[in-house]
Amino acid sequence: MTKTKWILIVLGVMDLPLIVIHYTDYTLLVLKSTGYVIPMIINLIVLTVIGFRAKLPIPSNLPKVWTIAGLFLFIPILLFHGFMVLLMGYSHTKIDSPYDQQSLVIEYRHFTLGETTYSYNFYKTTFGLLGKQLEDQSVSFIVRDRGLQSGGPDAEEALGLGNEEWLTANSVRFHTWDGLEDIYLDSSQAVFEADEAQNIEEAIEQFMDKAEENESDQTISVNGNTLTIRYDVASDQEWIDVANNNGAGPIPAQQCSRVVPNEERGYYMLEECAHQ
Helix, strand or coil, rough: CCHHHHHHHHHHHHHHHHHHHHCCEEHHHCCCCCCHHHHHHHHHHHHHHHHHHCCCCCCHHHHHHHHHHHHHHHHHHHHHHHHHHHHHHCEEEEEEECCCEEEEEEEEEEEEECCCCEEEEEEEEECCCCCEECCCEEEEECCCCHHHHCCCHHHHHHHHCCCCCECCCCCEEECCCCCEEEEECCCCHHHHHHHHHHHHHHHHHHHHHHHHHHCCCCCCEEEEEEEEEEECCCCEEEEEEEEECCCCCCCEEEEEEEEECCCCCCEEEECEEEEE
């Protein structure tokens, strides 16, 4: 077997895993910052050298013609890919699990144009070389009042890196500038939590409807707090009692006028509250 064939085999052994990985949910973490620029350059150099050094029968210039044609096609693709990698400008960091099982790689960037948009993708990894992207768990939010131009947080501070909590071996909670974000390394757990969140949302909507209809003594429990509808017929006044078990809930015991959705933030709020 000639040296050229050996080189082509080695090149194929390098390219085949990259192609297979590209069409799966996995990615080589060592290539995340540069994309496929380095493998593409290696292919370009090797194939160019082989094309110009090839010794084939007449017409003898055919390998060079094909090589030049390939360069005209391949170089623009390489430049475009490199430009896209540079334009996206993602940075990467890794946080290790205290359970010594797996780690979470975070891919992040920010874009400022009057307001700052922060974007994050997450990959779980065991050995730090191969990562699996956590589908449907990417996070993106906008900081309008205190973006980078006005001394606001950078992308790591906005996500709350350094203050994250490993709730379990497969879940991490970030205290972001836009509220709490839970990332699940086990996709089945993420689906379960999403279903549970949907059920809670439907229950809150039903509770709000009952409050509008003055259905007294209807209750709902959310995140350790119990909300109870109260209605006084004599004064035609309706309110909501908020109680918890010895301060275990995230908000104190109080009385509020109503529950309303905050569509911009994506959660529900208690309005016009007063401590008992």
